[in-house]
Amino acid sequence: MTREIERVAGIPVVQIATIVPIMLTVGTNRIVPGIAIPHPTGNPALGPEGDKAVRRELLLRSFKALTTPVTEQTIFEK
Amino acid sequence: MTYRIVHYINQFYAGIGGEEKADHKPELREGFVGPGMQIEKLFNGEGKVVGTVICGDGYYGEHTDQARTECLEMIKGLQPDILFAGPAFNAGRYGFACGDIAATVGEELNIPTVTAMYPENPGVELYSKKTFIAITSDSARGMAKAIPTMVGIGTKLLKGDKMGPARLEGYIHRGIRKSFFHEKSGAERAVEMLLAKLKGESFRTEYEMPVFNKIPPAAPVKDLKTATIALVSSGGIVPKGNPDHIRVSSAESFGSYDISELKNMTPENYESIHGGYDREWANVDPDVVLPLDVMRELEAEGVIGKIHPIFYTTTGTGTAVANSEKFGQEIGEELKKAGVDAAILTST
Numbered sequence: 001m002t003r004e005i006e007r008v009a010g011i012p013v014v015q016i017a018t019i020v021p022i023m024l025t026v027g028t029n030r031i032v033p034g035i036a037i038p039h040p041t042g043n044p045a046l047g048p049e050g051d052k053a054v055r056r057e058l059l060l061r062s063f064k065a066l067t068t069p070v071t072e073q074t075i076f077e078k
Numbered sequence: 079m080t081y082r083i084v085h086y087i088n089q090f091y092a093g094i095g096g097e098e099k100a101d102h103k104p105e106l107r108e109g110f111v112g113p114g115m116q117i118e119k120l121f122n123g124e125g126k127v128v129g130t131v132i133c134g135d136g137y138y139g140e141h142t143d144q145a146r147t148e149c150l151e152m153i154k155g156l157q158p159d160i161l162f163a164g165p166a167f168n169a170g171r172y173g174f175a176c177g178d179i180a181a182t183v184g185e186e187l188n189i190p191t192v193t194a195m196y197p198e199n200p201g202v203e204l205y206s207k208k209t210f211i212a213i214t215s216d217s218a219r220g221m222a223k224a225i226p227t228m229v230g231i232g233t234k235l236l237k238g239d240k241m242g243p244a245r246l247e248g249y250i251h252r253g254i255r256k257s258f259f260h261e262k263s264g265a266e267r268a269v270e271m272l273l274a275k276l277k278g279e280s281f282r283t284e285y286e287m288p289v290f291n292k293i294p295p296a297a298p299v300k301d302l303k304t305a306t307i308a309l310v311s312s313g314g315i316v317p318k319g320n321p322d323h324i325r326v327s328s329a330e331s332f333g334s335y336d337i338s339e340l341k342n343m344t345p346e347n348y349e350s351i352h353g354g355y356d357r358e359w360a361n362v363d364p365d366v367v368l369p370l371d372v373m374r375e376l377e378a379e380g381v382i383g384k385i386h387p388i389f390y391t392t393t394g395t396g397t398a399v400a401n402s403e404k405f406g407q408e409i410g411e412e413l414k415k416a417g418v419d420a421a422i423l424t425s426t
Contacts, residue, residue: 001312001394002423003293004406009414009421012296013310017425025287029295038355040313040424042366055365055372059422063302063382066420070295 003027014065014076016040016058024073030065031075032058081125081236084156085114086149086163086179088172092132100136100171104148106156107132113225117162120229125236129156131179138175149179150186158189160232163209165194165224166201168216173201181208190235194224195250202250210235211250251286288399305419308386310409312394312402313367313426314352315343315360326353328396332405334412338387342371354395355426367424386418394425 003026006013015023018034034040035054043054057078065076089095089102091112110118110127118127131152138145153161161183163176173195180191185208194212195201202211210231214224227248234241244251260267267284274281299305316324322333340347343364350360350367365371373385390409394402413421 001310001392001402001406001409003291004403005310005410005413005421005423006296007293008407008410009418010296011413011418011420012298013421013423015423015425023425026290027292029293034424037426038357039359039366040426041369042359042363044359044362044366051363051366052372055369056376059369059372059376060381062422063376066299066305066307066422067302069298072295073292074295 003029012066014062016062020075027073029070029073030068031073032062032065033075033077034058080123081121081159082157083114083117083121083125083127084153084158084161085110085117085127085130086153086161086176087112087114087130087132088138088166088169088175089132089134090172092130094132094134097136100134101140102132102134103137104131104133104145104152106130106152113165113221114162116221116225117229120226121233124233125160128158129153133175135169135171135175138178139171142178145175146178146182150182153179153183154187158187160189160236161187161191162228162232163191163193165212165214165218165221165228166196166199167194167214167218167220167224168196168199170200173199174204175201177201177205177209177211181205184209190232192228192232192235194228197250206250207252210252213248213250290399299420302382303380304383306384306386306417307373307382308388308390308413308416308418308421309337309368309370309373310390310421310423311368311425312392312397313360313424314350314354314357314393314395315348315364315368315391316351318345318347318349320349320351324351324391324393326351326393326395328398329393329405330401332390332392332409334388334390334409336387337370337385337389340370341374343368352393352395352426354393360426367426369422369424373422383419386413386416388412388416 014030015028089099111130114127166173176193184191191209196216212227271281348364350357
């Protein structure tokens with residue numbers, strides 16, 4: 001889905017998910033590793049504040065991915 | 079009975095000429111021409127090549143609809159029991175023509191069709207599911223092996239004999255799996271494979287993974303502060319009650335929902351219907367899968383221009399690759415039309 005949106009719309013798409021090898025296999029170009037399979041963009045164990053902080057950091061990293069020129073599949077680690 | 083065989087070949091194997099004759103229009107000749115002689119011989123009196131349809135590869139490729147119609151009419155007139163096409167080896171346009179006429183004849187006349195190609199011939203990807211493609215070497219040097227394989231497959235199809243697995247019969251896998259009882263359980267077979275792998279021995283998977291395409295990365299967003307960013311998810315986040323009945327697994331549709339007035343995803347307005355992960359956390363706060371709350375904050379802070387008013391969602395468990403690609407294409411079209419600059423896609 002990520003790859004086809006990027007191809008058809010001609011826009012960068014960043015995918016946030018936990019199993020990085022699957023994103024590499026299906027052809028995602030900009031990858032941000034998620035926190036966990038059932039909660040990729042949060043960490044409820046850290047309480048409401050911590051959960052939001054995690055989400056914020058992931059989104060800022062996703063923006064960095066979207067504004068960074070890449071020539072191949074790239075994983076944006078913390 | 080004597081089977082009525084029709085053979086399709088190109089201008090080269092008909093002895094008409096090479097590339098300079100590639101525009102040769104469809105022509106019907108009685109009996110066999112070129113490699114058809116060997117086909118008839120291997121039928122050992124049980125079959126006769128009643129006609130050979132010849133068409134230039136360039137003509138078939140450039141005037142496909144016309145060539146297909148003309149060839150089909152000629153073949154139909156011969157009332158065949160089976161069609162053989164090629165072998166095309168690694169000739170791309172010939173492979174396309176062989177695959178196309180074989181698939182067409184199979185569908186229109188409802189008779190078995192067999193062609194033959196090198197596995198990397200582009201005709202393979204297009205037609206391997208619509209006809210039987212015997213595996214050949216990359217050049218005509220493999221003719222002596224190719225014809226008996228084609229005839230072997232064709233004979234089985236004509237007589238209704240049981241067709242074995244592709245790798246044993248010598249044709250390209252048609253994507254069909256047959257169920258049968260194995261004397262060993264799946265667990266035993268899996269451990270055997272693992273042990274073989276650990277020892278560095280060869281083993282054969284029982285479930286081949288699909289091959290995915292890769293694309294060059296799109297150019298980055300130039301100015302985040304003015305960019306419109308869309309949110310997309312395969313994490314099964316839908317408006318409470320799942321109004322569009324998106325399936326909990328093996329999704330066949332996606333939903334698009336207006337979130338322009340929504341600041342935050344809560345258990346009151348959104349939920350997860352995904353059948354492939356523990357929904358406990360997502361149903362307490364859907365933002366852990368679709369991060370709308372913090373996106374709104376970042377939008378208010380001016381970090382990004384704005385969030386696209388429409389959010390796209392489906393369930394990504396057991397969903398067919400072809401469906402996922404189709405969803406992506408349809409969502410991509412809509413985002414393009416709306417002038418969206420980038421997308422964030424979350425998956426579970």
